[in-house]
Each structure stands twice: as structure tokens, then as C-alpha cells.
Amino acid sequence: MESFKHFIDTISNPTILFTSTLIIFFFIFPINDWFDKWNRRLKLYVLWSSKSMVIASILMAAFFVIGISDPDFRSIVLKPDNVPISGLIFLVYFFTWLSMHQAYENDAKLERGEPIDEQYDAPNDKVLVWPDLVYVEFIALILCSAFLMIWSIGLPAPIEEPANPAESPNPAKAPWYFLGLQEMLVYFDPWMAGVVLPTLIIVGLIAIPYMDNEPAGSGYYSFKNRKMSIALFMFGWLVLWDMLIIVGTFLRGPNWNFFGPFEYWDIHKLEALTNINFSEYIYIKWMNTGLPKSIIFREIWGIIVVLGYFLILPPLLAKTMCKKLFARLGSFKYSFFIMLILIAITLPIKMYLRWMFNLKYIIAIPEYFFNF
Amino acid sequence: MLEKFRETQFYKSIFRGGGVPKSRRQRMMVVLNSVFLHLHPVRLPKHAVKLKFTWCMGGLSFFIFLILTISGILLMFYYRPTIEYAYTDIIDLAEQVPFGIMREIHRWGAHAMVITVWLHMFRVFMTGSYKPPREFNWAVGVILLLLTLLLSFTGYLLPWDQLAIWAITVGSNMARAAPFVGHEGPGAALLAIGDINFVTMGSDMRFALIGGRFMGEGALLRFYVLHCIGLPFIIMIFMAVHFWRIRKDGGISTPV
Amino acid sequence: MAEIISKKSATKEPGRRPPAALDKADTGDQISRRSFFSWLSIGWFAFIAATGGFFTMMLRFFFPNVLFEPVQTFRAGFPDDYTIGEVDLRWKNKYGVWIVRNNEGIYVLSTTCTHLGCTPNWLNSEQKFKCPCHGSGFFKTGINFEGPAPRPLERFKITLADNGQIIVDKTIKFQQEKGQWNDPEAFLNV
Numbered sequence: 001m002e003s004f005k006h007f008i009d010t011i012s013n014p015t016i017l018f019t020s021t022l023i024i025f026f027f028i029f030p031i032n033d034w035f036d037k038w039n040r041r042l043k044l045y046v047l048w049s050s051k052s053m054v055i056a057s058i059l060m061a062a063f064f065v066i067g068i069s070d071p072d073f074r075s076i077v078l079k080p081d082n083v084p085i086s087g088l089i090f091l092v093y094f095f096t097w098l099s100m101h102q103a104y105e106n107d108a109k110l111e112r113g114e115p116i117d118e119q120y121d122a123p124n125d126k127v128l129v130w131p132d133l134v135y136v137e138f139i140a141l142i143l144c145s146a147f148l149m150i151w152s153i154g155l156p157a158p159i160e161e162p163a164n165p166a167e168s169p170n171p172a173k174a175p176w177y178f179l180g181l182q183e184m185l186v187y188f189d190p191w192m193a194g195v196v197l198p199t200l201i202i203v204g205l206i207a208i209p210y211m212d213n214e215p216a217g218s219g220y221y222s223f224k225n226r227k228m229s230i231a232l233f234m235f236g237w238l239v240l241w242d243m244l245i246i247v248g249t250f251l252r253g254p255n256w257n258f259f260g261p262f263e264y265w266d267i268h269k270l271e272a273l274t275n276i277n278f279s280e281y282i283y284i285k286w287m288n289t290g291l292p293k294s295i296i297f298r299e300i301w302g303i304i305v306v307l308g309y310f311l312i313l314p315p316l317l318a319k320t321m322c323k324k325l326f327a328r329l330g331s332f333k334y335s336f337f338i339m340l341i342l343i344a345i346t347l348p349i350k351m352y353l354r355w356m357f358n359l360k361y362i363i364a365i366p367e368y369f370f371n372f
Numbered sequence: 373m374l375e376k377f378r379e380t381q382f383y384k385s386i387f388r389g390g391g392v393p394k395s396r397r398q399r400m401m402v403v404l405n406s407v408f409l410h411l412h413p414v415r416l417p418k419h420a421v422k423l424k425f426t427w428c429m430g431g432l433s434f435f436i437f438l439i440l441t442i443s444g445i446l447l448m449f450y451y452r453p454t455i456e457y458a459y460t461d462i463i464d465l466a467e468q469v470p471f472g473i474m475r476e477i478h479r480w481g482a483h484a485m486v487i488t489v490w491l492h493m494f495r496v497f498m499t500g501s502y503k504p505p506r507e508f509n510w511a512v513g514v515i516l517l518l519l520t521l522l523l524s525f526t527g528y529l530l531p532w533d534q535l536a537i538w539a540i541t542v543g544s545n546m547a548r549a550a551p552f553v554g555h556e557g558p559g560a561a562l563l564a565i566g567d568i569n570f571v572t573m574g575s576d577m578r579f580a581l582i583g584g585r586f587m588g589e590g591a592l593l594r595f596y597v598l599h600c601i602g603l604p605f606i607i608m609i610f611m612a613v614h615f616w617r618i619r620k621d622g623g624i625s626t627p628v
Numbered sequence: 629m630a631e632i633i634s635k636k637s638a639t640k641e642p643g644r645r646p647p648a649a650l651d652k653a654d655t656g657d658q659i660s661r662r663s664f665f666s667w668l669s670i671g672w673f674a675f676i677a678a679t680g681g682f683f684t685m686m687l688r689f690f691f692p693n694v695l696f697e698p699v700q701t702f703r704a705g706f707p708d709d710y711t712i713g714e715v716d717l718r719w720k721n722k723y724g725v726w727i728v729r730n731n732e733g734i735y736v737l738s739t740t741c742t743h744l745g746c747t748p749n750w751l752n753s754e755q756k757f758k759c760p761c762h763g764s765g766f767f768k769t770g771i772n773f774e775g776p777a778p779r780p781l782e783r784f785k786i787t788l789a790d791n792g793q794i795i796v797d798k799t800i801k802f803q804q805e806k807g808q809w810n811d812p813e814a815f816l817n818v
Contacts, residue, residue, distance in 0.1 A: 218625050
């Protein structure tokens with residue numbers, strides 16, 4: 001048991017956890033034909049069978065049941081405000097399974113030339129709202145109310161000490177649905193993580209129908225013809241949003257250090273986290289000169305790197321990997337799309353740079369509150 | 373007895389048509405004649421009533437919103453948004469008020485609504501229902517998601533406990549760093565004439581949010597008003613558009 | 629009526645100005661197409677200006693002229709009350725400052741983390757300020773060295789009163805990255 005916990009704590013190290021997730025992810029949700037080929041060869045699609053769902057649910061439930069015997073894990077899971085997160089883990093898994101299960105089912109049916117469930121022959125196949133829909137809704141509402149009642153009676157809403165502006169709790173966590181944002185704040189300056197990135201998330205979500213505007217594939221679960229859009233959405237939703245929430249809940253402890261889920265939250269855990277900016281890497285570590293006085297000379301390398309990333313990569317990708325995409329979207333939509341993707345990818349890039357090299361900012365101009 | 377009651381002028385004046393709706397026509401009239409039910413169309417594709425397809429998450433989001441509205445109004449009868457009373461009023465809500473689970477319903481309901489809205493959005497994505505002609509309604513839905521999160525966030529401050537104040541401190545300091553409109557954001561220093569800065573601690577976006585330079589009375593009151601009136605008002609307008617557009621864009625999405 | 633007439637005549641002869649309308653404008657009892665549009669643009673301009681003005685007013689509404697905030701200046705006792713080499717926590721709760729004395733003198737550090745405004749904790753064993761919210765760390769001097777904080781902690785104005793007491797003025801702050809820590813008021817030589 002102890003060795004199991006130790007194993008979990010070890011793989012909860014952010015670098016290991018994130019790298020393995022990244023590698024596995026695109027095989028499970030193949031983004032293009034190459035990944036899809038491997039998905040089929042490795043038979044990864046069995047994950048979406050009913051049997052896998054039962055097994056996975058039992059495993060997850062077992063993990064929680066066993067885990068709860070551990071005092072450190074218990075204190076996280078049973079914190080009232082964390083209860084929705086445990087629920088969320090199961091719900092997100094279940095509904096991901098449910099949608100993918102139906103998507104593969106529909107794809108197979110269409111391949112065989114059979115009609116899918118959602119196929120309908122208007123107007124003959126229509127049903128009446130009263131009573132067919134109304135009673136479904138009625139039952140759903142009653143179940144929902146009952147569930148909420150039981151939850152409310154069983155679990156008192158948390159209230160902590162009265163507000164004290166002089167004493168931050170340790171750790172001080174945002175509401176759980178913003179833990180993804182809080183995690184981003186560790187790697188980005190507040191103007192990026194707090195303002196620009198959330199705005200871009202909203203803009204990006206709104207832009208989805210304008211980027212992926214082929215009417216085919218609407219109105220039923222499917223995967224085969226929508227590989228890229230589903231894989232990208234899943235990456236944003238499952239990895240960059242939900243997983244960061246879980247990391248923020250289970251792995252972040254006092255002083256915002258990383259802890260394994262079964263590790264004791266030691267306030268005095270020492271971690272070497274001395275951060276270095278890109279300019280300091282270049283001038284002090286590599287060139288062995290001091291930092292230049294002029295801001296422009298100091299930051300020119302970082303600016304070159306960032307500009308290169310955002311200006312050279314898009315045309316390069318359009319010529320190579322994203323040729324088909326470029327042809328389909330046209331230059332305006334393509335630039336917009338690729339910019340959003342590139343900005344989203346800066347998050348994992350900056351996470352790795354921080355974890356592996358303690359690199360803080362690529363461009364650091366604190367004089368003008370401009371850090372990137 | 374009930375049958376007789378259904379025949380009275382009184383009953384018929386409320387429920388047009390009278391009697392139990394048995395025929396196809398009567399059942400259609402039930403929906404058409406009710407201000408509440410005619411949110412729905414009269415007839416639907418058959419997969420629209422299958423839980424396996426819809427997950428019912430959109431409907432539940434709306435229902436939980438109604439629960440939150442009612443429980444929220446009830447809470448307002450006891451809660452005073454001042455630093456002196458806010459915390460003790462919350463304690464009293466649990467200890468001195470009969471059926472003291474109203475705050476629990478409100479809080480857990482808020483959590484539940486965030487989850488149902490996410491899952492609703494997830495379902496809409498997975499069925500490709502955002503595709504033309506439903507692009508605009510998807511955009512409205514994204515705004516609704518944002519408003520849901522903002523409502524949850526503004527409500528977080530109101531108990532005025534440690535959790536509340538530090539979540540809001542962090543949140544509002546993001547506004548401090550907003551480009552150009554926050555006094556510690558990039559570009560704010562450019563908005564100046566000579567030595568006079570236009571964007572300072574006393575005139576930036578964070579100030580407008582928390583009504584002062586420091587977290588205090590002003591912040592509590594502003595978040596209270598936003599939470600109880602401002603944001604619900606906006607979200608209801610967007611919800612109306614959202615529901616209206618579902619019908620106008622052709623109802624629930626179907627395969628082409 | 630005027631615009632209807634002029635529009636009608638315009639549609640009859642597309643591309644050419646109707647002479648009838650011009651004549652009537654000259655006599656003054658009819659508005660020409662051109663003057664109608666200039667009136668229209670003035671109207672729209674006035675409408676936009678009024679709406680804009682109204683929204684500016686609404687925005688300005690959120691910035692009151694008088695604030696009721698705690699006093700920002702306080703007396704912090706005598707320099708000898710502070711031990712050399714220690715971070716003094718006595719004013720942290722009340723005024724949000726740490727007073728630090730080193731061999732040369734005394735300086736006042738703000739307890740507001742420069743990242744997102746939480747209050748860091750002074751960890752004596754590790755000789756650093758550590759912010760619980762996002763893990764920023766600061767040396768005793770206030771210089772940031774770990775975590776996401778973009779710049780050092782701010783220092784406040786510190787002076788001596790006539791009777792030898794320390795006066796801390798929190799309305800005036802000094803930022804290291806702007807080179808303000810060398811200001812004589814940012815540091816009290818003892």
C-alpha cells in the first residue's frame with residue numbers, strides 16, 4: 001500500500017504527469033490520420049466500449065475509496081468545496097465516454113450503411129412535446145432537486161475564519177473552477193494570465209463555429225470526420241482546463257509548492273525555485289558579462305525569440321504540416337486560428353521551461369510592467 | 373369530482389380547452405396555450421427526448437438558475453452587505469434561521485450550475501451543434517458560461533471570510549494588471565501628460581471594481597449589487613436570446 | 629415629407645442630381661438632398677455624442693470623489709525598538725508593513741505581494757518572505773527571487789519625527805526596479 005502511494009506521489013511530479021499525459025493524449029484522441037492509424041493498431045478505441053467504462057469507473061472509485069484511508073488525501077477530498085471536483089472527475093469521465101462511445105457507434109453504423117439513431121424523416125418522425133418531452137424534463141427536475149436537497153442537508157457549506165486582510169491562508173486557493181486560471185498565473189505575468197488569456201479563451205470558444213464551419217457532422221455524435229476539431233477541443237478542455245483544476249486541487253499545497261496527493265503538506269518543504277529570466281541566462285550564464293543597462297539590449301534576445309515564434313511559425317506551418325488546413329481556411333482564418341493555437345501552446349511551453357530550467361520570463365521589462 | 377371541476381367555467385378560464393388532453397390536437401394546444409410551455413416547440417425530432425443524446429444539461433442549467441434565484445432572494449432577507457454584519461449574518465443563516473440549509477442550497481447549487489453549464493457546452497460541441505446555422509447561439513452560450521462563472525465568483529466574496537477575501541483580492545488584482553486600464557498593466561504609463569498619470573491606483577479598473585484603493589466596504593457592496601442585480605439582469609437577457617435562437621435556428625440539431 | 633420627395637426624384641434619375649430639388653432648396657421652402665444629409669449627419673453626431681457622454685457619466689459614477697479609508701501615516705515607535713537583523717512583524721496586521729532593521733538602518737516593506745496582492749509570510753528559518761497564493765519568494769531586502777512575482781516588494785517612506793519617533797507614510801512608495809530605493813526617504817540611517 002505504501003509503495004503504491006509512493007508510486008502515485010512520484011508520478012504526480014508535474015513534469016512526469018504532464019509529459020505522460022501529452023504523449024498518451026493524442027493517441028487516445030487522434031488529431032490526424034497518423035495518430036489514428038496507431039490508435040487502431042494499438043486498439044486504443046476499446047476505451048470507449050461499455051466494458052472499459054465499467055472497469056475504469058470501478059478503478060477510479062477504488063482509488064478514492066483506498067485513498068480516503070490516507071489522512072493527507074482525505075483532508076483534500078473531504079474539504080467541502082472540493083466535493084464538486086471529485087464529482088466533476090467522475091462526471092467528466094462518464095460524459096466523455098458517453099459521447100465518444102456514441103461517436104464510434106455512429107461512425108461504425110454509417111460505415112456499414114445503416115441509419116443512425118438521430119437520423120429522422122421529417123416530419124413523420126416527430127414526437128409531441130406534451131407529454132413526451134415534458135415528462136422527461138419533469139423527472140429530471142425532481143431528481144435534480146432531490147439530489148441538491150440531499151447534498152445540502154448532508155454537507156454544510158464551508159465558512160472559514162472572518163476575513164483578515166493581513167493574513168493570507170496558506171495555501172490560498174481560488175474557487176475550484178478558477179484553479180486552472182490560478183495555475184496559469186504561476187507561469188505568466190498577471191496581465192497575460194489574468195486578462196489576455198481568459199479573453200482569448202472566450203474569443204477562441206466563440207470562434208469555433210467560424211473555424212469549423214462545415215455543416216456535415218452536426219446533430220449526432222461522430223468522430224471520424226471531425227478528428228482535428230474534437231482532438232483540439234478535448235486538449236483544451238481536458239488537459240489545459242480540467243487537468244489544471246485537478247492539479248490545483250490535489251497537487252498544490254502550502255506556499256504553492258507541488259505535493260503528491262498522499263504527501264504530507266509540510267509548510268517548510270524546501271524547493272529550489274530560484275527563477276532566472278531569459279536575459280540573465282544569456283548574459284550572465286552563457287556570455288559571462290553583466291546585464292546591459294539598456295532595456296532594449298537586455299531584452300532583445302527574448303523579443304527575437306517571441307517574435308520568431310509568432311511570426312515565423314505560422315507561415316512555416318502553412319507550408320508544411322498545416323497545408324490542407326491553410327487551403328481550407330484561407331489566409332485570414334488560418335492566421336487567426338494558428339495564433340490562438342500558438343498562444344495556447346505557450347502555456348505548456350512555459351510550464352516546462354519553469355519546471356526544467358526555472359526560466360521565469362522570456363521578455364522581462366518590469367519597469368513597464370511588461371513581462372512575457 | 374375532478375372531472376366535474378374540469379368542466380367549470382373557472383377551470384376552463386385558466387386552462388383553455390378543458391379536460392385531459394388526449395387527442396393529438398389537444399396535446400399540441402397544451403403547449404401552444406401555455407406561456408411557460410411554449411418555450412418549447414410543439415413537436416420534436418425523436419432523439420431530442422432521449423437522455424442519451426441530450427443529457428438534459430441545458431434544461432438543468434436553467435432549472436438550477438431558477439433554484440439559485442429563489443434561494444438567493446430568500447438569503448437576501450437575512451444578509452446585510454457590510455463588513456460589520458456580513459460574516460455573522462452568514463453564521464446566523466445556518467444557526468438561527470429555521471430550515472437553515474438555504475445557504476447550502478445556494479452554494480452547492482452554484483457549484484452544480486457551473487458543472488451543468490460545462491457539460492451542456494461539451495454535449496453541444498460533441499454533437500457538432502455549434503455548426504451553421506447555430507454559430508451565433510453558440511457565441512451567446514459562451515457569454516452565458518462567462519456570466520455563470522462571474523456570478524459564482526461575485527457570490528464568493530459575500531460571506532466575507534478568509535476564503536472570500538483572498539479569492540477576490542487575487543481576482544481584482546488581475547484587473548490591476550490589465551493592459552492600459554490597470555495601473556500596473558503594460559501601457560498604463562503611456563497614458564500620461566508630463567508627470568500626471570491618468571491611470572493610477574485611484575482611477576483604474578480595479579478601483580472601479582472594488583470601489584476603493586484597498587479591499588474593504590466598497591468591494592463588498594459592489595460585488596453584492598453585481599451578484600444580486602447586475603449580473604442576473606444581464607444573464608437573463610442573454611438567456612432569453614439563447615432560448616429564442618434555439619427555436620429560430622431550427623430547434624435541436626439534426627443530421628443533415 | 630421633404631426627404632421622401634427628394635429620394636423619389638433621385639430614384640427616377642439615378643446618378644444625376646434632380647434639378648427640381650435644387651431649385652426648391654434655393655427658394656428655401658424645401659430641403660435639398662445634400663443639406664438633408666448634412667442635417668442627418670449632424671443629428672447622428674449629436675446622438676452619438678450624447679450617448680457617449682451619458683456612458684462616460686456612468687463610468688465616472690464608479691469613481692467617488694471622497695474615500696473613507698484608514699489613515700496611511702502612523703508612528704512606529706523609536707528606532708531602538710527594532711533589533712538589528714530582524715524582520716519586525718508588529719505592524720503587519722494593523723498597517724500592512726514589515727519594518728526591517730539591518731546594520732545601516734531601517735526600511736519599511738509593504739506586505740502586499742507584487743504578484744496578485746496576497747500577504748506573504750516571513751519564514752524566519754529560511755530567511756525569506758513566501759507568498760502562499762502563487763509561491764512568490766522575496767529576500768529580506770524585498771528583492772524577488774522565486775515564483776511568479778514580477779518585481780520586488782515596495783518600500784514606504786520612512787522619516788524621523790522631532791521627538792525621535794519613526795513616521796511611516798504609506799502614501800509614498802519606492803520601487804526598486806525604478807531605482808527609487810536610493811531615495812533618502814526610502815531608508816532611515818541609524
